Amino acid sequence: MPVSSLPAVLPGAGPTDYARYMRTDALLSLQRGPTEWVHPDELLFQIVHQASELWLKLCGSLLSRAFTHLGVGQPGAAELQLRRASETLRLTTDQLHILRSLPPAHFAVIRTALGTGSGFESPGWRLLRAATTELDIAFSRLLSEHRIAPADVYRGQPSDPLYRLAEALVEVDERIALWRTEHYSVATRVIGQGVLGTRHTPIDSLPALIAHRRFPTLWEARKDLFAAPADGACPRSVRP
Incomplete structure (x- = not known):
């Protein structure tokens, strides 16, 4: 049958x-139908952004699950969810590439239908931001409970559960930065530089967000590893 x-x-x-x-x-x-379009490319623009919201919804759920696992002492299970979250962010970023094919003149027409709508209002991004904040606090608490400094995590073995967990968090952070980078690149490709967005925010303000870190302590730990000790001694990581 x-x-x-x-x-x-x-x-x-x-x-x-x-x-x-x-x-x-x-x-x-x-999606808006043909009778509602101000331009046929509106379907492309809307689907890419709706799909992004779905991926971000999944990412937020995975990060929340990782947070729950951390709360019950399961770093391995938390790491798995973080790796999956990073993959969802990669897919979210990759799909933005198709917007490079959107002619500037077409988007100029589409933009008239957006009102003051902006990616800054994305519910998926708000969920992601809240979830990463929770995880940052939870990981710092975990290190405190083990009396381990962030830099000491990286002085351990890459196979250590805490090391792997830290790197999974860093990967999420890096994926967010890459997503923002691609967003800025696509935006300038379509509408150029020095242009105001739908909320009258300069497009050129976006690069400043790329350097923002959701897990700043883990990035600072890298700097600590390479900082010269005050007494001139060799760093612990290179002592025989």
């Missing part, structure tokens, strides 16, 4: 269980 002829058994709207479980009717109705 062909799969398409199987009766749906799940509750909900849609002719098939795939449609009902995935809620495809609702999902595919969320």
Whole structure:
């Protein structure tokens, strides 16, 4: 029997269980239709940003799970969720590349339909920011409980659970920076430099956000490793 002829058994709207479980009717109705477009490329622009919100929603959920695992002393399980979160951020970043094909003149038309809407208002980003703040506090608490300084984590072995956990956090931070970098690059490719965004924010203010760190202590730990000791002695990491 062909799969398409199987009766749906799940509750909900849609002719098939795939449609009902995935809620495809609702999902595919969320985009503006042809009669609403100010330009056909509006569909491209909207889908990329809606997909980004879905990936960021998943990322926030994964980071929250990592936070929960840290709270019950499961660094390995937390690391797994952090690695998955980094992958979702990579996918979020990669999909921005297609916006480079958006002609500036087309976006100038699309922009008229955005009102004052801005990526700064992204609920996915707010969720991500809150989740990383929680994780930063939780990791600092974990180190305090073990009486370990952040730099000492990196003086250990790369196979150590705390080292791996720290690097998983750094990877998330790096992915956020790469996402912001790609966003700025695409924005300037389409609308140029020295232009005000929809909220009258200069596009050229975006690079300052790229250097912002969600886990600053782990980046400072790297500097501590290379700082010369006051007494002129060799750093612990290179002592025989």
